[in-house]
Amino acid sequence: MPLLLAAPLLLFMLVFYALPVLSMLMRSVNDPNWTLSHYASLTGDTVFLKVFSNTLYTSLTVTAGALLLGYPVALALVRAPRYAPVILILILLPFWTSVLVRSYAWMVLLGRHGLINEALLAAGMGQPLRILNTPLATQIAMVHILLPYMVLPIANALRQIDPSLARAASGLGATPWATFRQITLPLSMPGVAAGVLLVFVLALGFYITPAMVGGTREITLSMLIAQQVDQLNWAYAATLSVVLLATALAIIAAFYRLPGVGHTLRTSAR
């Protein structure tokens, strides 16, 4: 039975991943004794509501930014096969670098005495811009880090479009823009949906980047969880974790029902 080959890994995952996570999550309902009160209290918890909406908002803007910047890159990747290896390396090189390193790099770039401000000051600006430790810094850095997750599924969907369709459209009188609008864009939507899903869900749980460049005023759910763990507030942290996990799963389930998305997600790794 071929499934038996996966048994050692499954056992490993069960013992060292599933069980600890499960026992951690259980604390949201059995700490100190069996209760749903931790969840009930969330509805009136203004800190939680503020942080939760802030997290959703950040994920949304990051997703939108990655989509607007990523779609043209995906198009270039597919349309200019000669430059595709270069473009692919430029996309993937940061992808292979640690998130920590990349977040530090953004601190260096965005800081009060960072490269960007120094350049602006040298160009004659009166005082440095405050970018680091703002939500904007979080958004910029997260768009950068998550961009590959947007570009690759879209490029994959674009690659699967039969090139003769664009030719046919052109021959039938469609200008290049009309061909893009009426043929290429609609046919690439499964890839767009897959990219949006990946980026949004990954952004929901982002911790290192917002913690390093986003400052402490507008925090995200993952930062709040970390704070609560630091204060040994295990039950509250577990409750928040369950909320985060449930939100992500609900979004994934919703997107998988869209036509073509599941297929694109499964094949974009190739």
Added chain:
Amino acid sequence: MTGAGRGASVSLSNLERSYDRVAAVAGVSLDILSGEFLTLLGPSGSGKSTTLMMIAGFETPTGGDIAIDGKSVVATPPYRRNIGMVFQNYALFPHLTAADNIGFPLKQRGVGKAEREKLVREALALMQLPDHGERYPRQLSGGQQQRVALARAIVFKPRLLLMDEPLGALDKQLRENLQLEMRRLHADLGITFIYVTHDQEEALTMSDRIAVINAGLVAQVGRPEDLYDRPGSRFVASFLGESNFLPAIVRGIEDDVVVAECEGAIIRALCPGRPATGEKVMLTTRPERIRFADGAFASTAPQNRLSVTVTEAVFAGERCRYMLQARDGTAMVLKEPSSAAIRRRAVGERTEIAWSVADTILV
């Protein structure tokens, strides 16, 4: 318009297309008349499709010119050429219904919704698909997809229709039906058709004229019967239908007829040129134009005769096919209509074959 009727005339002059200095099309010159059904026939890789793509505007020539109705279109992008095109794989838009696929070219031309719907309905009716408008391409059979692609290519009333092996993916029965439909459509519309295929039977059935393309050049242009009866080269003779080739030596010329020696026999052949006596030449004749010249035919048999041995006999339904061997080993094919009244030949049988001088060509 040049007033030359509903079809556009197309003139290719010295058209070239090279990729990395390898010529796919190496100087094609061809005049396609208004309203003509012209087929570009050639083996794969001969440059016929590339030629078609250049006429459509999807490939840019590296040399020469394309004129439609006397005006050069080389600098015109495909979406302004107003040419209908049917692709080999149909290239139907998978996210649009059949009706929206057909309406697509009308939409690009700013045709209003009501008018568009009317024209699409008419096109669907013409293609005998009146109830299939709301289906998506994947819900249609191959033949139906083919008709939708055709409807989409003619709904905006272009004066030129290009087709790139449009029947290649269909089974034989359907292909034969659609060939006849295509002919009828051509007669009804009166526009110019340029059709690309590697299938010589398709080309012979449908075309007003055929341009045989080989190695990026036009090997021969003409009406199907002219090409079949008088192939100008060995390539045309073997690619268009089946041919027997007999090596021979010229012994003399009588009027338009070359007298040649072949397999120890004297064979007469038609020849446009004037080969010198003693020159080594190749004679060709079609398998179905040769007959066994013994028995009842012996006295009335046509002029060219040869002694052969039957090496293989195949009964193929409507005809019998014999492989023959001449005395010095040249292999020949003979096709005979199958009739219960004709005696079948056995392998190993020695006999005489005969065929007419008019069916013998020097290539």
